[in-house]
Structure formats: C-alpha cells, structure tokens
Amino acid sequence: MLYDAVRTLGRHLGRALYRPRVEGLEHIPASGPVVLAANHLSFCDSVVIPLVVPRRIRFLAKAEYFTGSGPKGRISRATFTALGAVPVERGSGGGALEALDVGLRRLKDGGVFSLYPEGTRSPDGRLYRGRTGVAHLALTSGAPVVPVGLCGTERIQPIGTRVPRIAPVTVRFGAPLDFSSGYGHLKTGRARRMVTDEVMAAIQRLTGQEQAGVYNDRNGE
Known part of the structure; x- marks a missing residue:
C-alpha cells in the first residue's frame, strides 16, 4: 500500500542521511489502541x-x-496523505473537534493516533x-498515552528556512x-x-526542555 511504500522509502533515506537515534520503542504496545503525544519542534516531526x-x-x-499550490503543494499533500495525516483548521474549534473524532474512531478500531498537545511547533525550543x-482522547477511549520526546529536529529545518539540513535526531518514547x-x-x-x-x-522528562508555562499562540506552523 502507499503508506507502506512511503514509509519504507522514507525509513531507508532517513537512516542513511540522519541516522536517527531511537530509544524506548518497546514502550509502544504491539497491538491495541494507543495515543502518541509528542513535543513539536519542526515541520519534519510529522515525518x-x-x-x-x-x-x-x-x-x-x-x-x-x-x-498548497504548485509542485511543492502537490508533494506536501501527497506525502502527508500517504503518511496518514488528518488535516485540521488552525484556530477552528469545530475543525479541531472533527479531527479528534477521527482520532477516537482510530482508537476505537485499535489503532495508533498521534498528536502534539502544544498545538503548534515551538518558536524558541521551549515546551x-x-x-x-x-x-x-485518553479519557474517552481509555487508551494509554505514550509520551514522545523529539530532540534535534529543529536543526533540520529551522523556522524560516526552506531547505532541510543534515542534523542528528533523537526520538525517545516513554x-x-x-x-x-x-x-x-x-x-x-x-x-x-x-x-x-x-x-x-x-x-x-524525555526532552529536558525548558517549560514556557504558557500556551503557544503563535500563528505559524
């Protein structure tokens, strides 16, 4: 299937270019519903x-x-669709609720649903x-939540840059x-x-980030 093809190709390329360090993968149940909750530092987190x-x-x-329009828009749309992304309108309460309903259906079917509780990526590296x-999602479905700590992804594509860079990445699962x-x-x-x-x-605890103590209301990514 397209998801498997994109994932296999991306995994090989990612390992060759970035050599990501992955810790705690055994914490993700082999079956049954689970919510993955991650910090958000970069566009590439969702990849x-x-x-x-x-x-x-x-x-x-x-x-x-x-x-998006043009070749870049088509590539973005195809990539995120293939990877299983659910579009949500920023700042739309109704859109967010609809997206969470998709998540609940996914969990009810025994699947994995991932989200960034911060809502948008950090502009300064703080949590x-x-x-x-x-x-x-957790209280309604009864599914466990696996915390995810992403480290270094902000160096791959810093805010304001278009071309990804090569940088070490660590992904920790709690x-x-x-x-x-x-x-x-x-x-x-x-x-x-x-x-x-x-x-x-x-x-x-997984990332060691400084806590901002406020919501991230930045109107960006």
Missing part, C-alpha cells in the same frame, strides 16, 4: 514519527499542508503548555501512561487539565 514507529499511525497536521485534546481509571470523581474540565499536565511533564 520522523511515522518513519520510526513500526505500527501504522494517523496524526493531526495543519490544513495548509493539504491546500509550551499542552491543550487538553490529548486528555479528551512508558505508557494509563488514565483509564481514577478520574471519575473529578469534573471533566479538571480531569482533562490534570491528565494533560501529566502528559506534558512526561514529555519534558
């Missing part, structure tokens, strides 16, 4: 994760990756406060976090906030 995870992934990606979509019980006594909003903060703390 790196599907290439190193052995299971098929669906993940959220901004709608602009699917609407920003997580939005509660990841908690919604132990699964189980939120399937223990939150029923809390109001929904509070439970989602607590779960999200726990996920972000786990990501921070």
Whole structure:
C-alpha cells in the first residue's frame, strides 16, 4: 500500500542521511489502541514519527499542508496523505473537534493516533503548555498515552528556512501512561487539565526542555 511504500522509502533515506537515534520503542504496545503525544519542534516531526514507529499511525497536521499550490503543494499533500495525516483548521474549534473524532474512531478500531498537545511547533525550543485534546482522547477511549520526546529536529529545518539540513535526531518514547481509571470523581474540565499536565511533564522528562508555562499562540506552523 502507499503508506507502506512511503514509509519504507522514507525509513531507508532517513537512516542513511540522519541516522536517527531511537530509544524506548518497546514502550509502544504491539497491538491495541494507543495515543502518541509528542513535543513539536519542526515541520519534519510529522515525518520522523511515522518513519520510526513500526505500527501504522494517523496524526493531526495543519490544513495548509493539504491546500498548497504548485509542485511543492502537490508533494506536501501527497506525502502527508500517504503518511496518514488528518488535516485540521488552525484556530477552528469545530475543525479541531472533527479531527479528534477521527482520532477516537482510530482508537476505537485499535489503532495508533498521534498528536502534539502544544498545538503548534515551538518558536524558541521551549515546551509550551499542552491543550487538553490529548486528555479528551485518553479519557474517552481509555487508551494509554505514550509520551514522545523529539530532540534535534529543529536543526533540520529551522523556522524560516526552506531547505532541510543534515542534523542528528533523537526520538525517545516513554512508558505508557494509563488514565483509564481514577478520574471519575473529578469534573471533566479538571480531569482533562490534570491528565494533560501529566502528559506534558512526561514529555519534558524525555526532552529536558525548558517549560514556557504558557500556551503557544503563535500563528505559524
């Protein structure tokens, strides 16, 4: 299938060019639903994760990756579609909810769904406060959350550059976090906030990033 072909080609190219260091891959269950929650440093994060995870992934990606024109737009659209991306309109509450519904269906079917709780990539390398979509997925589906720490991807394509560079990359997967019980006594909003903060703390332990303590509201990637 197209996903497998793109993933196989990308894996060979990625290993040859970047020699990514992958740690903790054994934390991803071999079967059953799982949410992957990662920090977001670069455009290429959405390519790196599907290439190193052995299971098929669906993940959220901004709608602009699917609407570009010209050869670059066609390549972006084909690549992200092949890798299993779900387009989401930035700043659209309805679009975000629809994308999360896709994630819930994926989890219900026993699949893997990945997202960036920060919402958009970090402009300065710090780890920003997580939005509660990841908690919604975990609490609604009962699926475990595997935190993902990406290190070095910001050097491949720094903000404002168009041509990717060669730089070392490390991808760390943490132990699964189980939120399937223990939150029923809390109001929904509070439970989602607590779960999200726990996920972000786990990501921070994997990356060592400075915590910004605020949401990332940058109107960029």
